[in-house]
Amino acid sequence: MKDIILQTQSLTKQYGHRTVVDQVSMTIYEGDIYGFIGKNGAGKTTFIRMAVGLASPSSGNIRLFNSSNLREKRAEIGTVIESPAFYPGMTAMENLTAFAKLQDLHDPEHLQQLLDLVGLTDTGRKKCKHFSLGMKQRLAIAIALIGNPKLLILDEPTNGLDPEGMKEIRELILKLNQERHITVLVSSHILGELSKFATRYGIIHHGKLIEEFTEEDIWRRSIGNGQQDIDLEDYFLSRIGGIKNEKSCEM
Numbered sequence: 001m002k003d004i005i006l007q008t009q010s011l012t013k014q015y016g017h018r019t020v021v022d023q024v025s026m027t028i029y030e031g032d033i034y035g036f037i038g039k040n041g042a043g044k045t046t047f048i049r050m051a052v053g054l055a056s057p058s059s060g061n062i063r064l065f066n067s068s069n070l071r072e073k074r075a076e077i078g079t080v081i082e083s084p085a086f087y088p089g090m091t092a093m094e095n096l097t098a099f100a101k102l103q104d105l106h107d108p109e110h111l112q113q114l115l116d117l118v119g120l121t122d123t124g125r126k127k128c129k130h131f132s133l134g135m136k137q138r139l140a141i142a143i144a145l146i147g148n149p150k151l152l153i154l155d156e157p158t159n160g161l162d163p164e165g166m167k168e169i170r171e172l173i174l175k176l177n178q179e180r181h182i183t184v185l186v187s188s189h190i191l192g193e194l195s196k197f198a199t200r201y202g203i204i205h206h207g208k209l210i211e212e213f214t215e216e217d218i219w220r221r222s223i224g225n226g227q228q229d230i231d232l233e234d235y236f237l238s239r240i241g242g243i244k245n246e247k248s249c250e251m
């Protein structure tokens, strides 16, 4: 049995009378690339903010790495939430150095390796404000990796990227998972994109986690129903009552 990396029980967030995350019980196992799927406003970011300690739950429970000592265990998580934040007037290496200093880490070789890993080796004196969105996302991921996290949480990392930028992020996530054995939680509202690399999925709809499954689970079910093939996107949409748009993979 694989180790449990992140587990929530009935995690709930209310803003006033509105419940935006509703009793979510999620389990992420070691080695997963967990695709967290939901429409805009479904509650993905709010759930992630609670998991990493940026928002406090109204009720429910969170365990990290099989421990309830969240203060200690959150140090083993790297996070990129929404727009990447860094110093626009600095280079990639200057940013990495500044963020490493905040964590009291001073190892230029480690930082150079991170730059190489995310494909920003050749950016030299170029200031980050002149980076493309894809480069900014990859720098944000490098910053999240400074402390060698065991779990990387990425909130909509491909949002707004062109196909090439999406491919770069996808390949980076796969490399981190397969070569560095980092477990990944990645949220998106773009089904076609997530299905290219996720190993398990959770669908969130109106704040509720309506299902968790692997792609294999769906295959098994479709064979059981006498179907030859499955379309993951059709399946997702059938679960949330959506209609497939032939021109777009978005929900």
Ligand SMILES: Nc1ncnc2c1ncn2[C@@H]1O[C@H](COP(=O)(O)OP(=O)(O)OP(=O)(O)O)[C@@H](O)[C@H]1O
Residues within 6 Å of the ligand: 015, 020, 038, 039, 040, 041, 042, 043, 044, 045, 046, 047, 156, 189
């Ligand atoms: N601080 C807040 N106060 C009140 N409502 C909030 C707050 N933060 C989020 N919400 C509401 O909670 C709901 C869920 O938002 P959330 O950002 O978690 O969704 P999401 O699935 O991440 O969507 P998106 O992809 O658009 O970010 C939304 O209706 C949002 O307006």
